[in-house]
Amino acid sequence: MKPTDIGAPDYFHKVVDCQWACPAHTPVPEYIRLIAAGRYSDAYMVNWVSNVFPGILGRTCDRPCEPACRRSRVEDEAEDGQSRKEPVAICRLKRVAADYKQDIRGLLPQPVEQKNGRRVACVGAGPASLTVARDLAPLGYEVVIYDGDTRAGGMMRTQIPKFRLPEEVIDEETGYVLGLGVDFRSGQYVKSLQTLLTEGYDAVFVGSGAPRGQDLDIPGRREAAKHIHLGIDWLANVAFGHTTSISKRVIVLGGGNTAMDCCRSARRLGGDDVKVIVRSGFEQMKASPWEKEDAMHEGIPILNNLVPKAFTHNGGRLTGVTFSKVRSVYDEHGRRRLVPTGEPDPHFPCDVVLVAVGQDNAFPWIERDIGIEFDQWGLPKVDATTMQSTVPHVFFGGDAAFGPKNIIWAVAHGHDAAVSIDRLLNGEDISARPDPMTTLISQKMGIHAWRYDNAISVDRRLRVPLRDISAALKNIKIEVELGFDPQLAFAEAQRCLNCDVQTVFAPKLCIECDACMDICPMDCISFTHNGDEDELRPRLRAPALNASQDLYVSETLKTGRVMVKDEDVCLHCSLCAERCPTGAWDMQKFLLEITHAGPACRASGVPGQPQQTA
Amino acid sequence: MTYLAKPTLHHPTLAKNRVGYTRRDYEGKMSTLCAGCGHDSISAAIIQACWELDIEPHRVAKLSGIGCSSKTPDYFLGNSHGFNTVHGRMPSVLTGAYLANRELIYLGVSGDGDSASIGLGQFAHLMRRGVNMTYIVENNGVYGLTKGQFSATADKGSKSKRGQVNVDAPIDLATLALVMGATFVARGFSGDKTQLIPLIRAALAHQGAAVIDVLSPCVAFNNHTGSTKSYDYLREHNEAVNRLDFWPPREEITVEYGEGEVTDVGQHDGSIVRLRKLHADYDPGDRIRAMSYIQEHAACGEVVTGLLYVDPEACDLHQQINTVDQPLNALGASDLCPGSAALENINASLR
Numbered sequence: 001m002k003p004t005d006i007g008a009p010d011y012f013h014k015v016v017d018c019q020w021a022c023p024a025h026t027p028v029p030e031y032i033r034l035i036a037a038g039r040y041s042d043a044y045m046v047n048w049v050s051n052v053f054p055g056i057l058g059r060t061c062d063r064p065c066e067p068a069c070r071r072s073r074v075e076d077e078a079e080d081g082q083s084r085k086e087p088v089a090i091c092r093l094k095r096v097a098a099d100y101k102q103d104i105r106g107l108l109p110q111p112v113e114q115k116n117g118r119r120v121a122c123v124g125a126g127p128a129s130l131t132v133a134r135d136l137a138p139l140g141y142e143v144v145i146y147d148g149d150t151r152a153g154g155m156m157r158t159q160i161p162k163f164r165l166p167e168e169v170i171d172e173e174t175g176y177v178l179g180l181g182v183d184f185r186s187g188q189y190v191k192s193l194q195t196l197l198t199e200g201y202d203a204v205f206v207g208s209g210a211p212r213g214q215d216l217d218i219p220g221r222r223e224a225a226k227h228i229h230l231g232i233d234w235l236a237n238v239a240f241g242h243t244t245s246i247s248k249r250v251i252v253l254g255g256g257n258t259a260m261d262c263c264r265s266a267r268r269l270g271g272d273d274v275k276v277i278v279r280s281g282f283e284q285m286k287a288s289p290w291e292k293e294d295a296m297h298e299g300i301p302i303l304n305n306l307v308p309k310a311f312t313h314n315g316g317r318l319t320g321v322t323f324s325k326v327r328s329v330y331d332e333h334g335r336r337r338l339v340p341t342g343e344p345d346p347h348f349p350c351d352v353v354l355v356a357v358g359q360d361n362a363f364p365w366i367e368r369d370i371g372i373e374f375d376q377w378g379l380p381k382v383d384a385t386t387m388q389s390t391v392p393h394v395f396f397g398g399d400a401a402f403g404p405k406n407i408i409w410a411v412a413h414g415h416d417a418a419v420s421i422d423r424l425l426n427g428e429d430i431s432a433r434p435d436p437m438t439t440l441i442s443q444k445m446g447i448h449a450w451r452y453d454n455a456i457s458v459d460r461r462l463r464v465p466l467r468d469i470s471a472a473l474k475n476i477k478i479e480v481e482l483g484f485d486p487q488l489a490f491a492e493a494q495r496c497l498n499c500d501v502q503t504v505f506a507p508k509l510c511i512e513c514d515a516c517m518d519i520c521p522m523d524c525i526s527f528t529h530n531g532d533e534d535e536l537r538p539r540l541r542a543p544a545l546n547a548s549q550d551l552y553v554s555e556t557l558k559t560g561r562v563m564v565k566d567e568d569v570c571l572h573c574s575l576c577a578e579r580c581p582t583g584a585w586d587m588q589k590f591l592l593e594i595t596h597a598g599p600a601c602r603a604s605g606v607p608g609q610p611q612q613t614a
Numbered sequence: 615m616t617y618l619a620k621p622t623l624h625h626p627t628l629a630k631n632r633v634g635y636t637r638r639d640y641e642g643k644m645s646t647l648c649a650g651c652g653h654d655s656i657s658a659a660i661i662q663a664c665w666e667l668d669i670e671p672h673r674v675a676k677l678s679g680i681g682c683s684s685k686t687p688d689y690f691l692g693n694s695h696g697f698n699t700v701h702g703r704m705p706s707v708l709t710g711a712y713l714a715n716r717e718l719i720y721l722g723v724s725g726d727g728d729s730a731s732i733g734l735g736q737f738a739h740l741m742r743r744g745v746n747m748t749y750i751v752e753n754n755g756v757y758g759l760t761k762g763q764f765s766a767t768a769d770k771g772s773k774s775k776r777g778q779v780n781v782d783a784p785i786d787l788a789t790l791a792l793v794m795g796a797t798f799v800a801r802g803f804s805g806d807k808t809q810l811i812p813l814i815r816a817a818l819a820h821q822g823a824a825v826i827d828v829l830s831p832c833v834a835f836n837n838h839t840g841s842t843k844s845y846d847y848l849r850e851h852n853e854a855v856n857r858l859d860f861w862p863p864r865e866e867i868t869v870e871y872g873e874g875e876v877t878d879v880g881q882h883d884g885s886i887v888r889l890r891k892l893h894a895d896y897d898p899g900d901r902i903r904a905m906s907y908i909q910e911h912a913a914c915g916e917v918v919t920g921l922l923y924v925d926p927e928a929c930d931l932h933q934q935i936n937t938v939d940q941p942l943n944a945l946g947a948s949d950l951c952p953g954s955a956a957l958e959n960i961n962a963s964l965r
Contacts, residue, residue: 075623454618458622511837512805513650513655513804515655522623522624542628569625571621581649
């Protein structure tokens, strides 16, 4: 193998599994260390810069970071045989930063007096549009956000129940963005993109979400229509207080997070007997594992492998749902098919059904003859990097771009679209993207002193305290999770392995004494003759079988061998560096910040600073 | 040293041996030696060898004297018996322990000061008595604990860190072990574990006095230009006479070799040491030739390593003095003190 180029921004970025997995590339270990140090406001700001909604995401994020967390690859199985390989509770630590921060308004950018004369319209006031506004308004852009609702937040406000995300958190964090001098046209639903395009905006961003719930067209749907609701519409009615009660027996159809929100909301509005019934098996459900757990914790059974066949009704009154029992069969391509088991069709009686089987994009307000092209699924043709549509100054993001995803993806799209808009309006090629900004700084303070806490905690993942269930079920506005207190947050933060503090190897200093290899608790380090990657991986000191994680290969050393480090299970404990007699190993903090809209993202660069290669 | 103890987390594929332990189970406490010390590498090699041999930790007694090297038994085999004895007196304490309980596996760890200076006499007598043990000398040529004075194994003409030249002749412990009758003599280098681990495995299985003189650079006081015990010097002047593979009795030999390249040496316990010759003229079965070979190469500055001598028919102390098979410490009072009639018989037989 060739020596590893640690100067390439992606190399160390990939080692920070959580940051690499985060669509917005939030520097996770950086803010977790700040939380451990009690610097909650600073931790909040690290988040705010990257993901704009720390308080909201700290409660609702889909947390792609957590399955990626190295902790879940290195922990031991517990002696009782129960699995204990669990990631750091990254998401709920983010909430800690939001909960315990001080007034951070002074740390936010201030509205600019001198506008730059460019006008950008955003359709929808959800997370994607707000991110575009957050990135562009401080640069002097005049950003106008249109939304049919009276308050900003989009699906964060209409679809996420208040017992998961209190209203005041949404108000606060959307308020920070609107406070940057953004023109929010509330209650103004955009009926025609064509008309909007005539209003002289330099760029238009469409962040209108995926606002249409899929229906279930099976017998009885029309006859019992009054008692069958589409999940997201029903949730929106609950959010706005139009719906305040529900019948006693409720069936929720669907296995995604919307279904989980529906059943838990129903439980609070009078549903005593609430069931979730899903076509797929339990493991294949789209809902996040923790959301399923939360629903079951509230006494809601989840029944699987049942495909709805018909709504039964009597004189316009819904009496129940009939299902057919299926099992999943996978063909050679791994595609799933649901095959009836042939057992008799079960019937579940109920008074009302909530249908949460999926969401569609809907663009009735976009004329089809203005140059915006759509694909066969009704989604706009959007460039996945630039977020540009087939009309050069119209951009899409969030669920509106590629169908329903989640908040953190919407934020990432918003950042990308803002960079595109900023470059486009400065006359630059938007397909050229700015490199991230990276720094690599030694953490050494003394022989055994580092600027980070390198001791490895062997604690198990801590649970977030919950409100007593009977109190939680009484009021739909009472938040269920109480959040970590500072003590719990500290203990959980200590589980973080600081994967951003990199092991950096200087081959010229190495005397090949084997000290690092001997002390490494994970047997990550080998000194061996070089070879091809496939040949090298299995014969290292411990086999490096996780090919998704890179090998760090040095230049050839004095004895003709190379140092090979398997990044997969490194604990970043610094013992290699502490044991090294010559300082050939050093622990260096790799901080990567995505370049957002602004002078740094442009080829013309920041005046007075060296030009960035884009 | 490190400031933190090694975390207990380990690689997910870390394997268990036949007796149910992982390699990590053979570790000891956190080392307090200097970062990069060759002795820590030797500890790692001992850990690996014991794990590979499926040794139950409680069947091992590790004894040492005084010095950097003699501290190391604290850093490996944390679940074995240990005795950190008086300076230079490890051999006599070990001999006593071996006489009392012949069933343990004895591992003596010492240094060049402990063995070649204050304990030279003890070293010699342990060899000539043929105590069944493995004697590892962690040889760095300096007194590291007292800031780097020349030890008795420092080569004549080698330079100290501050530039003084050593004027005394060196003691070669491998040669001395051969002279004194050790039945397994080897030399290794802490920077070459592929050579060292099989040597330790074979030595632990050897039923007699086994000595391994392990050159172990002192990174703090003897790893400079002009030193003959530095990593660089040893890598340049290392003449390995053979490469070793070792199989305990129950294991089948699986590695294939070309014809004529290897010699198998069967040991008492059924284990096999297989030697691949690197020097065609070297015969590890010839004690006299081994001594001259070492000296001839030393004269031209070469450090001969590998298995230098092995006597597969080794006879140990208990055989020589004809003791009972049962460990003496397990004998009952009636066996140990058979009464005045028995004493009369013995006395009569000696008249």
